[in-house]
Amino acid sequence: MSLINYAAMTDQELRHYFLTHREDTAAFQAYLARRRERSQPVITTIHDADFDSKIQAAIQRQMAEYEGGSTG
Template sequence: MNMVNYAAMSDQELKSYLLTHKDDKQAFYAYMDRRKSRHRDAAIKLNDPAWEEIIAVIQKQLDSN
């Protein structure tokens, strides 16, 4: 039985633990749950003119398939 308290670990401690205990599935799930629970801002705003370039690149990729 695993008696490690993942909730008491900082993000960096949990990541380091996970990297050294790769077979610990509970640590993996704790790490992923923690990551998924965080709000992440979009890297680009909806009104950013760069969207036109992004859409053009996507469309070019779609057209080439």
């Protein structure tokens, strides 16, 4: 059996591969690792007393990152 290069696969290809090769736990772990890398942190919950201020702070951080990253 040859080694599979999961890194060379697109997300869609990797997902399809592990769904058709369910015994390949390494493929599943590679897919989960990719998902974890791209996950976004939870800013707040709807019942949080500081919901508005946390959302506004997150928006301000994103705007600052965007403005800091644009060189045009």
